Every structure is written in structure tokens, then in C-alpha cells.
Amino acid sequence: MGLRFTVLGSGSTGNATVVSSDAATVLIDVGLSGKKIDELLKEREISGEDLDAIFVTHEHSDHIKGLGAFARKHRLPVYANERTWGAMARIVGDIPEPNRKVLPTDSVMEIADLRIESYGISHDAVEPVGYCFQADGAKLSLATDLGYVSDKVMKQLQNSDVMVLESNHDVDMLRMGRYPWNIKRRILGDTGHLSNEAAGDALCRLLTGSLRRVYLAHLSQEHNLMDLAKLTVNTVLESNGFFYHKHEFALCDTYHDRPTPWDIIK
Numbered sequence: 001m002g003l004r005f006t007v008l009g010s011g012s013t014g015n016a017t018v019v020s021s022d023a024a025t026v027l028i029d030v031g032l033s034g035k036k037i038d039e040l041l042k043e044r045e046i047s048g049e050d051l052d053a054i055f056v057t058h059e060h061s062d063h064i065k066g067l068g069a070f071a072r073k074h075r076l077p078v079y080a081n082e083r084t085w086g087a088m089a090r091i092v093g094d095i096p097e098p099n100r101k102v103l104p105t106d107s108v109m110e111i112a113d114l115r116i117e118s119y120g121i122s123h124d125a126v127e128p129v130g131y132c133f134q135a136d137g138a139k140l141s142l143a144t145d146l147g148y149v150s151d152k153v154m155k156q157l158q159n160s161d162v163m164v165l166e167s168n169h170d171v172d173m174l175r176m177g178r179y180p181w182n183i184k185r186r187i188l189g190d191t192g193h194l195s196n197e198a199a200g201d202a203l204c205r206l207l208t209g210s211l212r213r214v215y216l217a218h219l220s221q222e223h224n225l226m227d228l229a230k231l232t233v234n235t236v237l238e239s240n241g242f243f244y245h246k247h248e249f250a251l252c253d254t255y256h257d258r259p260t261p262w263d264i265i266k
């Protein structure tokens with residue numbers, strides 16, 4: 001069991017993911033209440049006491065809603081870049097100084113045998129990041145809340161074994177949906193969220209290496225369906241000549257209201 005993870009919750013109602021190596025376990029984002037995170041961890045047979053640290057992607061409430069309460073309860077160190085700390089200070093409340101850790105964007109650190117790398121992404125937060133994790137020769141990449149996938153991000157995601165990739169909306173459903181126009185423009189823009197097609201396009205450039213599974217994540221409950229997201233991504237892949245067998249590669253589900261099973265990458 002060299003590297004494994006579970007997505008506890010995914011979508012604008014709250015995001016949180018646990019990544020675990022042989023000797024370290026970390027939580028990425030606390031976008032649900034602290035109480036709910038405790039319940040979800042229990043469902044996956046771990047607890048807050050098993051965690052070594054929390055890593056924050058950005059200050060939007062669906063990523064930090066329960067951060068302050070959860071970090072204080074379990075006395076956990078919290079890692080974020082300087083500007084994200086500034087932007088979330090009021091929402092998160094008091095985190096004791098020794099547990100306020102600054103991890104600059106595009107830097108690497110290690111907790112025991114777990115290598116953690118942050119990378120900058122395009123989203124309308126002060127300095128949003130994604131994270132890649134490596135242990136025991138395996139690589140997991142988390143890539144959600146992306147307006148678009150830049151060449152730099154694409155390079156960062158290369159050689160992943162498993163990815164959690166945003167597939168937020170179906171563009172036609174969003175265009176015809178009931179959100180106000182300014183919000184639609186935001187979601188569709190370069191600092192908004194990846195559509196199903198954009199996720200498919202990104203995968204066309206990533207499916208050449210070791211990639212075995214992609215979890216489609218941060219799906220809109222208003223403008224998407226898991227089956228539609230998978231169909232669209234598959235259609236984009238096939239129209240670009242990528243045909244695969246189930247045992248070689250799979251698209252996997254995430255949920256807004258329940259955790260994914262542990263995925264044991266290695």
C-alpha cells in the first residue's frame with residue numbers, strides 16, 4: 001500500500017480528499033463542515049488523529065468551509081501559500097502560529113515518504129494551486145478548479161498514474177441553464193471551471209504515459225451528469241484516435257455526497 005487516496009466529497013457543495021502513503025496521511029481541502037469531514041473519514045475507517053497535515057488549494061468556501069474548526073480540533077498543521085493565507089484569514093479564524101505553514105506555489109516538500117508538489121493553476125482565487133503526490137514510485141495528481149489547462153499545468157500532470165480531473169459542466173446545459181449570465185461567463189472563462197470537453201481535450205495530451213485511472217471531479221449538480229461527462233470525455237478521446245480497453249484505463253466517479261472507495265494506486 002505505497003500510495004492510496006479517497007475523494008471524500010467533490011463539487012461546489014464541498015471538496016476534500018485524503019492521500020495516504022505508508023508513513024503519512026494528508027487531507028487536501030476542508031470544504032465541508034468539520035463534523036461532516038469527521039463522519040466521512042470514519043466511513044473510510046480513518047480519523048482526524050491519523051492525519052499529519054492539511055493542504056489548501058484556494059480560499060473559496062467549497063474548499064475551506066470547515067478548515068478552521070477541523071484544524072483546531074485535531075491540532076493539525078495547515079499548508080497554503082502566503083496570499084491564500086491572507087485571503088482566508090477571516091474565514092478560517094485562529095490557527096496557532098506553529099501550525100500556520102507557508103508552502104510557496106511551485107514548491108516541493110516531503111512528509112515522511114510522501115512527496116508533495118504544489119503547482120499554480122488558473123482560477124479566480126488569489127493564488128490557487130493544485131497538488132501532485134508521489135510515494136513508492138507512484139504519482140497522483142489533483143487538478144480541479146481550472147479555467148483552462150496551461151502548458152505548464154500539462155507538464156506538471158505528465159507521468160501521473162492516477163488523476164482527479166475537473167469535468168464541471170456540459171457547455172450546452174450551462175448556456176441554457178438558470179444561472180445569471182455573469183456567473184455563466186465566469187464558469188466558462190479562463191479562470192472558471194473545466195467543461196467535459198475541456199477535460200477530454202486535456203486527457204488527449206495526458207493519455208500517452210502511465211495514466212491508468214481518471215476520476216472526473218467537481219461536477220456541477222445543475223449542469224452535468226456523471227454519465228454525460230464520461231460520454232463526452234470518451235467521445236473526445238475516440239475522435240482523437242484514443243481507444244482503450246477497460247483493463248488499461250478507466251474513467252471513475254466522484255460524488256458530492258459520499259466518499260469514493262479507497263483507490264490503492266500502489
Ligand SMILES: Nc1ccn([C@@H]2O[C@H](COP(=O)(O)O)[C@@H](O)[C@H]2O)c(=O)n1
Pocket residue numbers: 011012013168179183187193218219220221222223
Ligand atoms: N448561484 C451560483 C451558483 C454557482 N456559482 C459558482 O459557479 C461555479 C460552478 O458551480 P456548480 O455548482 O454549477 O458546479 C462554482 O464556482 C460555484 O461556486 C456561483 O457563483 N453562484
